[in-house]
Amino acid sequence: xxxxxxxxxxxxxxxxxxxxxxxxxxxxxxxxxxxxxxxxxxxxxxxxxxxxxxxxxxxxxxxxxxxxxxxxxxxxxxxxxxxxxxxxxxxxxxxxxxxxxxxxxxxxxxxxxxxxxxxxxxxxxxxxxxxxxxxxxxxxxxxxxxxxxxxxxxxxxxxxxxxxxxxxxxxxxxxxxxxxxxxxxxxxxxxxxxxxxxxxxxxxxxxxxxxxxxxxxxxxxxxxxxxxxxxxxxxxxxxxxxxxxxxxxxxxxxxxxxxxxxxxxxxxxxxxxxxxxxxxxxxxxxxxxxxxxxxxxxxxxxxxxxxxxxxxxxxxxxxxxxxxxxxxxxxxxxxxxxxxxxxxxxxxxxxxxxxxxxxxxxx
Amino acid sequence: xxxxxxxxxxxxxxxxxxxxxxxxxxxxxxxxxxxxxxxxxxxxxxxxxxxxxxxxxxxxxxxxxxxxxxxxxxxxxxxxxxxxxxxxxxxxxxxxxxxxxxxxxxxxxxxxxxxxxxxxxxxxxxxxxxxxxxxxxxxxxxxxxxxxxxxxxxxxxxxxxxxxxxxxxxxxxxxxxxxxxxxxxxxxxxxxxxxx
Numbered sequence: 001x002x003x004x005x006x007x008x009x010x011x012x013x014x015x016x017x018x019x020x021x022x023x024x025x026x027x028x029x030x031x032x033x034x035x036x037x038x039x040x041x042x043x044x045x046x047x048x049x050x051x052x053x054x055x056x057x058x059x060x061x062x063x064x065x066x067x068x069x070x071x072x073x074x075x076x077x078x079x080x081x082x083x084x085x086x087x088x089x090x091x092x093x094x095x096x097x098x099x100x101x102x103x104x105x106x107x108x109x110x111x112x113x114x115x116x117x118x119x120x121x122x123x124x125x126x127x128x129x130x131x132x133x134x135x136x137x138x139x140x141x142x143x144x145x146x147x148x149x150x151x152x153x154x155x156x157x158x159x160x161x162x163x164x165x166x167x168x169x170x171x172x173x174x175x176x177x178x179x180x181x182x183x184x185x186x187x188x189x190x191x192x193x194x195x196x197x198x199x200x201x202x203x204x205x206x207x208x209x210x211x212x213x214x215x216x217x218x219x220x221x222x223x224x225x226x227x228x229x230x231x232x233x234x235x236x237x238x239x240x241x242x243x244x245x246x247x248x249x250x251x252x253x254x255x256x257x258x259x260x261x262x263x264x265x266x267x268x269x270x271x272x273x274x275x276x277x278x279x280x281x282x283x284x285x286x287x288x289x290x291x292x293x294x295x296x297x298x299x300x301x302x303x304x305x306x307x308x309x310x311x312x313x314x315x316x317x318x319x320x321x322x323x324x325x326x327x328x329x330x331x332x333x334x335x336x337x338x339x340x341x342x343x344x345x346x347x348x349x350x351x352x353x354x355x356x357x358x359x360x361x362x363x
Numbered sequence: 364x365x366x367x368x369x370x371x372x373x374x375x376x377x378x379x380x381x382x383x384x385x386x387x388x389x390x391x392x393x394x395x396x397x398x399x400x401x402x403x404x405x406x407x408x409x410x411x412x413x414x415x416x417x418x419x420x421x422x423x424x425x426x427x428x429x430x431x432x433x434x435x436x437x438x439x440x441x442x443x444x445x446x447x448x449x450x451x452x453x454x455x456x457x458x459x460x461x462x463x464x465x466x467x468x469x470x471x472x473x474x475x476x477x478x479x480x481x482x483x484x485x486x487x488x489x490x491x492x493x494x495x496x497x498x499x500x501x502x503x504x505x506x507x508x509x510x511x512x513x514x515x516x517x518x519x520x521x522x523x524x525x526x527x528x529x530x531x532x533x534x535x536x537x538x539x540x541x542x543x544x545x546x547x548x549x550x551x552x553x554x555x556x557x558x559x
Contacts (some may be wrong), residue, residue: 003547006543006546006547006550007515009492009493009496009550009552010511010515010546011492011502011515012493013492013494013496013497013500013517014497014512014515015516016489016490016493017413017414017489017493017497018410018411018413018414018516019410020489021409021410021413021419021422022405022406022409022410022419022422027405028401028402028405028406029423029427031397031398031401031427031430032428032429032431033397033401033430033431033433033434034398113529114529115528115529115530116526116529117525117526117531117532121391136542148512209531245510257442259442259444259445260444261443261444262442310489352426355425
């Protein structure tokens, strides 16, 4: 039996089995999420609890249970989108200061997900349930390895508008992560002090991979975007950047999110189906296909509301190659300088400034 | 402007980092309509679950639970593609839990094993070669079975499978090739291969 035969046999067998079990004319039952009480771990008929839902505080106490239901926790845990929060039973690190027994709990969550492949510019982003006042022990409790070797990284704190608590912190090395690498982050923060009267109530780990070293360089003089991957130029694409009244911000940005088909609107326009979008700032700068703007893209006229307009072909080519976390550089765009909080503005901050810890001192 | 050297030079020009709250000029896209997702993806997801857990009842439960989990975060979900990916990953994880519970029940209660033959009612309708292929897939290690199911039933790329399972593309590749090698051997021994 050759590979093609086996391919066909498997596809045919799966298809026949799936359709025999669930014929096309089967009507779906009423969705359970539409019933009252859905989403709160209700009991099913028969008394078997199908959804395990661990409140964060209970989760911390239930390390053993969490290990046995790890796979379930990953999908039905109490956390918001993409937030990985795993429990580790490590003791307070020697260099960190233990919190007082009556300290108010501070809970930490991560934006990043385990098992993901991120671009080399992706910061690890933590959200804090309370504003902490001392991050020195948190910094000491954090260790990072890349392919098993330790790497120096530092946290930088800022007020957060992301809706996950009052404060967020970004963790990054001096230069972007090595490409094609396995990164392990260990945050042994449980019972560590977060300032006077404050202590962390959880420890977390994060494991992710980095993809190729993709850099998207957008030159507002030549109106060209150059994609470099692992040091090789992969392609050059024509762009139209922000018009004079709505200039594109300058500096280094990071791809925050990707979408194949996104509704966008702003002053004077609304489009339900913008294709191959890659978000760069909270204010709404994207890389995206703009087939309606082909002429200005070809001629290099800056006409957008701040977005980087591309032909559909170019937008798709980029969409296929990039990872969330890839760096997009705008060295000479007309707009204001990209700030840390404008998006993932991490790479606009010098390492010296970064090491201070920002809003909460780390040293 | 040249592109050479850009990769190596990372020190930013301006180190003055200010925290700024930027007003949102572009309203977020509307939240994903869960009911529409449910109606359009129910068949496909239940079928995926059936191929993993072997019986329709458990498969339907798995899909209901996956939607309940998604429902909890539905307010923030704006990308239908992401929602489908999330559902798929949930189906995989919840299917594993079903199999694990079944394994535990078998061990402790010594009840008759239901799953080996659970699909029999539907499988009598299948051709002999398909039955043999499904039996061989069922005998594979869990990871290999999942990878092959996502590849040949869900038509996912290596990368999408890696994202769904939370493993590296390399791990997907090796699980697929090991699984295919085993299937090829087993099915040839069954006499289905014909001559080489």
